[in-house]
Amino acid sequence: MKRFAYLSAMLCLWPGAALSQDSFGGSQSSRPQQQQEQQQQQQQQSQSREQMDRQSVPQQQPQQRPSNADPQSAAELQDFGVPATSQLHAGAMHGPTPSSIPGGQIITTKGLVELIQGRQTPFLLLDILGGPEILPGAVFAVPAHQAGNFNDQTQREFGGFLQQMTGGDKETPLVLYCQSTQCWMSYNAALRAINMGYTNVLWYRGGIEAWKAAGQQTTYPQQ
Template sequence: MTQVASQLEARPFSAEDKDWGVAPQDIIRKGSYHAPTPVTLPGAKVVATHALAQSLQGNSKPVLINVLTGSWVNALPGSVWLSGAGQGAGFDDPTQARMAKRLDELTGGDKTKPVVFYCLSSECWLSYNAALRAQRLGYANVGWYRGGVDSWKAAGLPVERIDRDQW
């Protein structure tokens, strides 16, 4: 991946920057997860493909979290799969409690460690919701890879299959 990532142009892939005019929100979206998303997520950094690929080459790599649902997923190499982490009813539901426990394990309790959430594409609310959850838990360096797996693949970057979620 290193050679390909270093050759990426700073350009969007697979509608990762498309603006559908959807307003950002600070509450969990319930249902209708496959729909256009906002271009921003207040308090989080929206990460483009080229920037994420470069950050994965450095020493302080972010924790990558795939939140798609299913019996298996295509994932960015080195990802953790937390199926359903972007679903739920709100910030006081069982998913939030599970997220708190798992993020604590993944970051070693360091709430300043970068975490980046992603799902399929810029038309997927699951990663937006999961990023909101992390912010609510006090994580300071939350990233949202809006383009997701579709943008990663469109850039010619490798994906790997994960057959078991890591909740």
Template sequence: MKVRAPFVASIALLALPGLIGCIAPRGSEAPLAARAEAVAEDVDWGVAPTAEIRMAEYHAPTPTRVAGGNVIGTASLASMMQEQDPVIVDVLGGARHPGLPGAVWLKGAGLGTGYDDDVQARLEAKLAELTGGDRSRPVVFYCLDPQCWLSYNAALRAARMGYENVYWYRGGINAWQSAGRQTVEVSETAW
């Protein structure tokens, strides 16, 4: 059986998100993933929490807890956004996309090789700017859905920096949109 080049290219593109991170399709206003489990914020795949930065296969099932931080669901996050002034950080890869109101898009903040890399130093400087140096201010990280390790990694990084109220919005933008919550188009922030 002869395999045509477009087929091979399609297979390569399907594997790409796991290699480079969770990415948003360009211009999507609908939920970014159609599978029901993608928006089930509390789905448990039996993945054990880790305190180590994940460096590959970013689009894969995640744990239900994060070391040094708290998992927050859609309803609780919506309440927090009305009652407090959290710093909300979008770490999704890809092109411009719908995001949470007030979010700062720090593309690449969930990547890196460990706590002593350039990503850690850059994120520490940007979080200090965004929080005004207040390490007790709530900081929320989100990505695509419960199968995105980028926001998990970013939450680990913030906890390692000493932030006291680190939240991982595990459901991500897919859960937010699935719940019918308002989105805004985010623009990448220089950092």
């Protein structure tokens, strides 16, 4: 477990671990004021696009709910009839998502809480949303949501970021989340990590909405 020691100290449950929203892990506090203002404008534009997508994409009803899951987990595992795909999603980022992800696993709020409270397996928690609230200990990796291909610049930059954060250990559990089951951003980011060969990619499909619905605490990005 030595290879995970530095990750545990840096990330797992470190309240100030949230960093820049417009890059992979860059500190907001270290940026000049002008760049911070530009970042805030980009965040507002991103949130505006998300709201437009939310208004324009019709909500689909789930086909079924797992009978062996608690109500919270069942809601996070709803099957909207959207087939899983190994290709990056290029459409609206707000809309029904698949109920599985090729090469990865879905983790529910219950599972994530157990992972955090257990403290036995250090992991990397990645926020792909870039909103005003984050999960405690999360690190921003918002650009990883972008459509494109697995040979583009986003993939190379994301790969370098994960290489640095994991020390090159591709067995490091990665937990990625965005808004909710109606958000593709973390799905794309998870696919990118899977394509790089990471073997423990956990897509937190319920996202920050499920986290808050379960009564869990959020925090604010470091300013």
